[in-house]
Structure formats: structure tokens, C-alpha cells
Amino acid sequence: MGTEIQLTIGHVSLDYAKNDMGNDYGFLFQDGDLTRWRSDAINYDYYQNNPEEQSELAAHEAAFARPLNRVLPRLQLLGYTLEHARAEYESLVDSTMETTDDDLPDEAEAASILTFEEFCSLACRYPLATLASDYIDFDTPDRAAIAQGRLANDQDDIRRLPWGGSSNSYWSEASYLSDKLCILSAPAMLQVFGTNPANAEVEVIWQFGPLVNAGWAAREAFQCGARRTQSILVATEGASDARIVSRALEILRPDVADFFRFIDVEERHHFWGTGNLVKFAEGLLRIDIQNKVLFLLDNDAEGVDAYRKLQELRLSANMHAMRLPDLDELRSIPARGPEGVSVCDINGRAAAIECYLDLNIIGYPPAQIVWSNYKKDVDAWQGALEHKESYMKHFLEQTSRGVSKGYDVSKLTRLLDALIDEASILHDPLEQRSTTLDD
Template sequence: MGSMIHLSVGRLEIDWGKNSGFTDHSPLFQPSDLTQVPYYYVDPDYPKKEGGNEYQYNIITELQDGLSKPLREVVERIKLLGYTLENAMREFEYLSETNSFDVDKFNFDQLLEALLTVDVAQMSLDYGDGEDFGKFFRRHLFARLGLDRIVDDPQYVKFNAGEGMENLSTYSILLLLAENPTARCLPVNWQFADVEAGGWGARDEFVRTLDPKHRFLIVTEGSTDAGILKHALKLLKPHLADFFDFVDMAEGYPFTGTGNLFNFTKGLISISVQNNVIILYDNDAEGVSSFNRSARLRLPANMRVLKLPDLPEFASNPTRGPSGDHEADINGRAAAIECYLDTRAAPIVRWNNFNKELGVYQGELIQKQDVMHAFYNLKTVDGDYDFSKIMRVLELLIHECAAMKEGEIASELEALMRR
């Protein structure tokens, strides 16, 4: 029979391979995800269930090494690989053409509706040959969900469209399943032990760090911004932290200041850098000025220029200047990254330099070193620390990175559809 390898959500097999013929799903996991996971085998002594149908077997379970991560975390990694519901829809349309099934009889929304209601956690263990998505589509979506009430021509969909569903990509299926509340908390398991034991793959082919082609280089105005972002990812998004690289700060940060960062951006464009790059400016007067200049450059598809987001909390903020203390909007004027940390009260900003281009004063957070030290001392997210503002920075960063990769996958699908 050979050595089998499976990627599953609970008992539902999303993808499988045999011997050396398998897909590399290591980008879905991190080395820390190595653990004991269940492997399902047909009982060699009593293989068939007494009184069962042709598909029903007696299953035994063994625990062996594998990779496991909750679907809710895996799906966030999938999006950073460029797979989104929009691209899943494009793929569905492509499969409808190549497999000649009519989307007027069965469409993407109907597939999503069906998957939203199936209880994946209650999948039967009876099927000794596993449940790939094509079999799952035929055996379960019709029998358990009443797809005959959703579609107009159930027999057509069951067989014709079912062939297309066998070719729906692994990551599209995972994205669709993640919309289902009963599936989001289930583990995604990569059961590679049999292939490893059979000599078809070494441990470091399965348990390894993320390839550089999947990562994003984040370049900020200074080492403070990079350090805060790295620590925030470690605390709030540890399952995504390996997607992000920062400029090496060991020998001193080489791009300090907005002017240097702007010139660096132009340099990356001129050499047609191949990395996926995010340039991130502060949301203060100098940062906005350089952000505006950078945004006018002809950026390649693998580069994005961002600034820290405007927040409503900063619209009326305590400030201090020559004329005393006043409430003012610090968005675009004084919201450096330290302001997005928990300052315990509204961050007090002191006005200093005047920016002629924007016609506003630049400001700086008072006691920013104390705010930073309190943040770096955090080891967990437990407690009453307010992460809401820095989380919005991470959400912006993750969203833009995912959008960059989404464009790559969309272009690949469009090229397939033109063939």
C-alpha cells in the first residue's frame, strides 16, 4: 500500500499523499507545533464492521509525532500565504469551467452555506480509506445537510460538481471550513510519521522554519518601532510572528530617520528587490510628510508603504507647549509608535519642531521611555494592560501583507483561467 501522509481537520482529510508524492504543508505550522497526534488505521484483525456497508471499517487509533495547530490560527497563516475567500471563489469558478458544471445549478455561496452548517467534530470514523473532500462532498453534504433542498438539480451537483470539488485546493477548503463555528476550534493535523518512517522524507522536511519566500521584510523609521512591533507580535500573534523579518539592528539601526527611510525605499525600487517589503512610517508630522512622498513613488507589487493608523482616541489628546496645556488632535502630528502602547492615561504630548510642508508642529510623547519599558517587561497578555491600540497596528500590518500576497495568487488563478 505504501506510506500515507494526511492533512486533516479533526477526522476530515483535507489532503493526502503517498510515499514521496505529497504536498509540502509546513508553511501552515511552526516547529513548536510538533506534538503527538492521532493516526487512524484499519484494524488488521477485524477490518470490516459487522453489518456495515462497503465503506465501513473498524478503526484503531494510535498517537504518533505530527504537527498540530488550531484551525483558527492556521487560517490566519493561510491568508498571509495569499489565500482568501475571494481567491477561493475565483478557484471555484475556474473548476466550474474545467469540470463543466453549471454555476447556475451549484454556486460558491451554496457550497459555503453547506459547510457552515455541517458538524465537522461529529465526523464518523467508519471510513477506513479516509474522507478526502470529494468523498466528503458526496457522502456527507448531501446526506446530512439536505443539499437537495439548496440546489435545483441534486443528482447533477452530486456527481458532476463533485468531480470539481475533488480538485478544490487544500487552503480554499480550510478557509471555507474556518467559517464554520464547530470547525474553528478543531486542530489541523499533519500526520507525516508513516512517510518519515518509510524513508520518504526526513524530519526536517516537515518540522522547519518558514521559507524566506513566504516572509515579509518590515522596515521602520528606527529601532524603537521595530523592537515594539517584534515584541507585540510575540505577545499577541505568536502563531504569525515567523512571517515577519526586521532589519538587523545588531550593529546599529541603519535607516534611522524618515529621510533615510525614504531614500532607502527609492533604492529598493531601483534594484527591483524581490522580497516582500513593508515600509512603515510613524503617524507624526515627519512620518506623514515622508509617507506622502513615498506614496507617490512607483511601487512594485511586492512593496507597500504604510503609516501608523489614525485612531479616534488621539483626536482629543492632552498636549503641552509654550502656551500651556491643551487638548489637540495628535493624528498625523505626534502619534509615534509609543503612543499606541498602554500609557495608563491619555498620552501627554510635548510640541517641538514645526513642519513647514504640512504646516503643523511635530510632537513627542512625554515619558516615552517609561511607557516602552513597561511594555517590554510584559511576558504574557494576562492582566489589565491595554493592547487595543498596538493590536490595531498589527492588524493593519497583517492586512496589508495578506493583500500583497492575495494579489499574487489572484494573478496565478487568472492566468489559469485564460489558458
């Protein structure tokens, strides 16, 4: 008979393989998601009758499990967005129309197929946690209607689905939904189910213990976390940038932090300044590096100039450059120059990464910028934040075990959102990347 392995959400199967590992879904999970999960594939009577084998039961039940709302950010970063699910669905609609008996697709028939929005509505009509999963015996009177559960009332909509390879093999409400509606890839279906907030806490489960126990795969094949081909090297101007962003990801975006790698965060930094960072990019282009690299630049005059130079290099698809985002809070910051102190917009002129921290520290004066030199290439003055090392030290102290109460992370949060958006572009081959200075 063999042994199956499935990726499920609740009791709904999204993908499966038999006597083989199948698709690797370890990237959906992180450390801490390894757990034990009861399985119909396990003979619990055997363990009951052989107590000396009880120690093996934990390995037999081994699985990764994670709530859907903590899986979706990982999918989003990798480019598995709801828009990708839409594109996948529309491709399936096109394929369905191409296989019609008529030489030309019938407009009325095409119009009858569910739109993507209608498909999402049907798939999410019943919260996944409420779907019945009890096995309905084949000799049960009216078995088909009973096994279909509430979906028996939705046949008009189900008949309007594009052809997705239904096997008409089902034994419960949950398995019927899987057979008829799970017609897209597992990542796409997870995005579809995520459109219903009621599904947020439903567990996504990849149980591998039975397959390993049966000898079809090695335990070492099942690892959680971002794969090397999925991780992104973030190249920054200095070590402080790397330390701050790395710590911020760990604290504020832990569900995707493992997708980002940094250069010498704790030891040293080989690419001090924007000039060396641009040279680093030139070197990577020459050797045609295949790793995904994101160059993260300050939102100051030096950063604007370096960003322009990186765009002129015409970076390959696996490399991208970004500046720290413009923020309204940085449009009215005191700045000191030859003519005294005045309130200025420091976006694009003096907003180094320390400006995105909480700038209120007891014992220090209000945050202030000091203008230093004029950058002719971008027609802007370069400035720097006074006491920036103190702001960084304060941030690292406040976040050593989480975010301290009262510490303002609002600017950092928007910085991370921008970083993650840029990272998702690196994973999205359909995304048209802008080469203009204004992102």
C-alpha cells in the same frame, strides 16, 4: 502499495500524495505543533511484538497538528482568504460550464449550480467533528447509502456542485464529504470549513512520520514555520519601533509572529529617521530586491511626508508602505506649544509608536505632546510625546512574560491588525494596492 501522506482536518482529507512529500504544508504550523498521531498506516502489532523497537514508534507517528482557528490567521496573512476561496470556486464553475455539451452554456444549467454561499452551507452542514469515519465494508447491504451517512439525504445539493474531480471512492461519511465536497485547494477548503464556528477546534493534521519511516522523504524536509519567501521584512524608522512591534506580535498575535522579521531589533539600527528609510527604499528598488518589505512609518508629520515620498517612488509589488493607523483615542491629546497647552488631534502630526502604548503610568503626569517644528511639505506641525522612552520601557517590562493585568493593549491591537492587513496585501496578487495618501 506505497505510502500516502495527507493533510486532513479531522477525518476529512484535503490533499494527499503517494511515495512523495507532495505539497509543503509546514507553513500552516509553528513550534509546539509537532506531536504524535495514531495512524492506520502503522502496524501497531509489530511494535507490540517487538518491544525493542518501541523507541522508533514516536518518529513513525510524527505529525504536525493545530486547531483550525489557529491555522486561519496564518492563511489570512498569506492571502488565502475566504474571498480567494470564492474566486477559486467561481473559476471552477466557469470551467464546468465550458465543458458542457452545448456550444453555449445553458442559463438554466448555470443557474442550477450552487452559489458559493450555498456551497459553504453544504460543506458546513454537519460539524466536522461529528462525521463518522468507521470503514464500511464493500459487502455491506446498501453500502453506498450507509457510507454516505447523513450526506445521503443531500444528493439534490450534491448534484448541483461544479465538477471537481470526484473519484467516487469513499468508505465513510467523512471520506464521502472529502470526495464530493473538497473540490477546492486545501487552503480554500480550510477557509470554507472555518465559516462554521463548530469547526474552530477541529485539528488540522499533516502526518509525515509514515512517509519518512518508509524512506520516501527525509525528516529534514518537514519543518514548521513561515518560509523565507513568505516572511516579510518590516523596516522601521528606529530601533524602538522595531522592539515594540516585535514584542507586541509575540504577545498579542503569536499565531503569525514568525511571518515578520525586523532589522537589528536588539543590536542597532542602520536607518534612523524617515529620510534614511526613504533612501533605503530607493536602494532596494535599484537592486530589484525580491524579498517582501513593509515600510512602517509613524503617524506624525514626518511619517506623512515620508509616506508620500515612498508612494512617489512607485514601489514594486513586493514592497509596501504604511503609516500607523489613525485612532479616535488620539484625537483629544493635550499638546504644548508657544501658546500653551490645548487639546489636539495628533493623528498625522505627532502619533509616534509610543502613543499606541498604555499612557497611564503611576508617578508620571498625564500624557502630553510637545510641538517642535513645522513641516511645510505636509502643512502640519511635528510633535513628540513627552517621556516616550519611559512609556516604551514600561511596555517592555509589562510584557516580558505576557501582558500584565490592567495594561491597556487596545491601541496596540488595532495597530497590529492594520499591520497584518497590509502584510496580507503583499501576499495577495489580486489585491489592488492604493497609491493615495489615505490608506
